[in-house]
Amino acid sequence: MTKRIASDAKPTSLLDPSQGGRCARMVVLAIGLLATMVGCQQPSPPGGTPTFVGLAKCASCHQKEADAYRGSDHALAMQPANDQTVQGDFANARFSHRGVTSTFFRRDRKFFVRTDGADGTLGEFEIAYTFGVKPLQQYLVSFTNGRLQALGIAWDTRPKAQGGQRWFHLYPAETLRPPDLLHWTGRDQTWNYQCAECHSTDLRKNYDVAQNRYATTSAESTVSCEACHGPGSAHVTWAERRKPGASRAAAGATGLVVRLGRVEGSWVMKDTQHGIAEWSGAPRSTAEVDACARCHARRRPIVDPYPYGRPFLDTHVPALLDPALYHADGRILEEVFEYGSFIQSRMFQHGVTCSDCHEPHGLGLRADGNGVCAQCHLTAKFDTPDHHHHKAGSDAARCVSCHMPARTYMVVDPRRDHSFQVPRPDLSVAIGTPNSCSGCHLDRPPGWVAERIVRWYGPASHARRPHFGPAIDAGRRGLLSAEKTLAALATDPDQPGIARATALAMLPEYLSPASLPAVETAIGAVDPLVRSTALAAIETLPPAERLRLAAPGLRDPVRAVRLAAAHALAGAPKQTLSVEQQADLDRALTELVASEMVNADRPEAHLNLANLYTRLGRLADAESELKTAIVLDPHFAPAMVNLADLSRAQGRDADGERFLEQALQVAPDSAEALHALGLLRVRQGRRGEAVGLLRRAAQQRPEVTRFAYVYAVALYGSGEAARAIAVLEEAHQRRPANRDVLTALATYLRERGDPKAALRYAELLATLAPGDREVQGLVASLRRQAGLQ
Known part of the structure; x- marks a missing residue:
């Protein structure tokens, strides 16, 4: 089930691969489109590229496997709504949830639900498909522009003795009203994006961004044989030409696109x-x-x-x-x-x-x-x-x-x-x-x-293999040990690749000359997940360093690594690249743009493209992408915040102000919009308003240290030094290793005439940056002021 996820990411962050987790059971939901939306037999294209042949053709030779499959949850997962497939109670059953009473009924042998629609009023909606088998069954409704939406009310298919045979809401603790993304008519419940790729055979989303509509098709309306083995026409040709009694080894390659059989x-x-x-x-x-x-x-x-x-x-x-x-x-x-x-x-x-x-x-x-x-x-x-x-x-x-x-x-x-x-x-x-x-x-x-x-x-039971958990925990909580432990995890070949990659994803917050060698080592790792995340970790380095480290990744055999390298080098000065490197970067950037367009139906993808185009200096394209994101979702505040930032960079603060006010109209609690508008008020000299806005941003997202830090700086600049220091100390308690906060505390406390308190924070800063001469000088100065030297 998709849940609300509070992200630390700024509006400029990439579309999160963690999004999209709303499924009743991966082995249960095998989704496809029915005959009206499907071309089940595709003509063979020129050149003999393998095509999809369908379950019936596979079953003609693989009867045992087909028989086992036909009774599986995959085969029964998405079906047209009819008397044989619908398990829910549609005999005028009523279900109430947080002020909305929905009624499930039948008319003319069809199945309907009367519930709140996209405009918030009750309406009748025909059930097009059943979705899932056990332990619950959902229902899909067809909408205009080619999309299918999944109802938030599901039928519990478990036996009554186990608490089943009832209607229930998938979000029992939430009050969902349009335009909430989790409302059943919202974009996070759209089958074409949220579910379809995993649960169909050869899905083609076929989304037209200009018209904002889908023409989704699939080769077969289920997760069938070829969803795993790939298109089977070449395999069929091999089987038909194979001599009777010949072994597979004698016949050579079997024509299967994906070989999943057990090795010897x-x-x-x-x-x-x-x-x-x-x-x-x-x-x-x-x-x-x-x-x-x-x-x-x-x-x-x-x-x-x-x-x-x-x-x-x-x-x-x-x-x-x-x-x-x-x-x-x-x-x-x-x-x-x-x-x-x-x-x-x-x-x-x-x-x-x-x-x-x-x-x-x-x-x-x-x-x-x-x-x-x-x-x-x-x-x-x-x-x-x-x-x-x-x-x-x-x-x-x-x-x-x-x-x-x-x-x-x-x-x-x-x-x-x-x-x-x-x-x-x-x-x-x-x-x-x-x-x-x-x-x-x-x-x-x-x-x-x-x-x-x-x-x-025995006492050594947990010492046999050090666990990565403490390092990840330190990184999450911003502990003083975070940089050292994350760097060690990132380069430990005995730890899982996903844990090492997670450490690398956290390191940019702490990255210093002490941990940079760990990132460099990880860029050459065998695991492509480690390589790609290491490349993403170098984006804040100077251009020459990024070029040295990322250029080889542009030719990596794995696409995810090439995309990370392209993102790291986007906007690199052309004069610093060789002819070959520029050609490699151009190819990888083309792949990067195409990767975002896979999800062109999502505003986040256009936000990502806008950020990329901004780095490439293509500001008109960036603005166009941000406006497309708002067309797709008029309540998508991150695009409005980035439009304001783009306007500011072009000296158009008046336009930026309008975008920020628009963002706060659709998302009054957007910390990013509040923060950006607060900074604008600072530039306008309206310091009183600025402090109030920055305070609200910090209160909305206390886990984002940057908001607290900027709020404290504004307070200090307004003459409220004691409040500023209190805000910084709270931020330090939440993220002890944040260097900006430590620097500000040391500086402000020294200016307030408390060198001993300032020294405590300066010494913590020195442990994080042992080779920083400026920090060492600050510590020495404070020790003299405190009479300790």
């Missing part, structure tokens, strides 16, 4: 003392994980149409361990699906793939209960009270209870964490993260649980 080899228990099987055979491919990641990840697509068979980061950019999505130790928080968790695991690092545990056609597990884990983990060692210290056969003795704790999303849908971590109550004590043990022992503090772990497994 098996998991072998080589060491019973260790008790965990090791792979024996040909090297395992990541092709299967990459194919599944397209839909089982919180991610942002960067290419259209989807090129089957490419590495995941050649087609998408996954979300990192964002605080709105994951706990600091990588455990799931928001609805993130499986990929971001699984790639944290040691299982992934040792070659385990999705189908080792999951049967890919029927979607069931390979075995019941602990039998899934027993495929590779010796039962005599792990499925015993000597290991789990609970009663055999109890729920607590299930492997998943400890190693795959579940969270419930969409009110009724529990999903398990796929990072397969060992319970770490010691981390709960240290950084406040949850742990499996405390999830059951609610009456016991984490310290009690941590003590039991030590008693059972």
